[in-house]
Amino acid sequence: MNLRLLASIPEDGYAIVRDVDSIFLLRPPYDRASRIALLPNDVRDAVTKHGFIAENVDFASYAEIIEHLEMQIARSREESGIPQETPLIDALALAPPEIIREFLRRTEHELIPKRQWDHAEDILVNTLAARNEDEFRRTALDLREKLRMARQGFQRWQPPDARFKTRESESCKTISQLIKQFHRIFEPVT
């Protein structure tokens, strides 16, 4: 794959990339949905007026470009003294109600079913600490209970393939012991 990084805004991790004959703007989270098709003239505008820095560096894959951008973000933010991260509680305290509702919905329907329990716990604990609204407290407490039960249930329960493997290995052990005993009993006398 022949990719050329044409320009970037280091602190934001934005990049303009030429992929064969097409030009794209890449922005975090760097998924396909966040890619925007650009025209060649947009590169000129981006560099000369909108704070992009011309790059012209070739990369073998999108993964390599993203790794480069991630390093640039860390380095440039350290140099300019703007934060690279912030406590979750600060953001949750400022979030509009519909955003909190959406975070709780995603915690219930995405994080807990996918067993991303630490992440779920983080969202719930910080929501309880940041918000006083009854609606959010009630939902967050309910979800914490659901999370606790899911965690406990998982610890008691082992996936079927794990149980099978355990039994299989125990069986193998038993068979190998029997063979050893057989050899011991019927060992030819020399």
Added chain:
Amino acid sequence: MLNLVALAEANGSRWEATFRDLSGRHTALAEFAQWVQESSRISLNCGWSTVTHLLKGDCLKNHHELAREKAERDGSNPDDHLRASLKEFYQRRVAFDHAFENGEAFRYGALNGGCVGLENYGPLCLVLGMEKQESLEASACLLPGDSLFLCTNATEDFDESRTTDLVGAFRQRAIYVSTNRFEAIAMSQKAEWLRVLLNSDNRKDGCVEVIFVGTVTIKDLEAVRLSQAAHDAAWNAVFAAHAPDARISTKATAADLTAFFTAVRHKALPMEIIL
């Protein structure tokens, strides 16, 4: 060295005459001109980190200022930094900027009628407030598109005659834009005027470029506009930023959004979400 404002003022009566002539040919032109006069603001698009810098008390910086700043830090020549950050666009940018008095202090904005501006370059649209805009009334200038494309020739040199012909005074923005976008206005409905002003259908020329000199700080902003999609995407970054495998870029966006919403909460920064 040329004075861009003087060139623009010298064209004033020509733009007026053309506007009078065109107004007779299309009735909507006068209404469009009035809308531009009342609604248009100077805007600049940027990423989240730019707003974080403004909230820290920094001013917006152009390439020349950033190059000087870097050179001060490492003791090198500012021009080396400018060449490094502009690369193949260095010749044209410098040819244009160095043709004018104060050209290294030029800032390039867009004339905006109430939308999120040129989102491709940054999801946040910084809109200058009326007070700031009025302070630029006599000194800002307009071009009907990208200065680098319109005002430099094939050999990347400054094209003085073309620039002299095209430039207009910001105080005449209503008649200037009406004249320069006449065909698009004649073919559009009122609901499409935002797009006509931004020229989003004709990205070869780009938006109406506003060139001005002067600092821009957080206090100069009337609003920071963003689309609902950009707003939601930034909050998605907050959600994702605390996953164990979260990327630095996601955490950085979440940090910028938190700084932004803190300022919005304290009424230090008016936010407008455009659906």
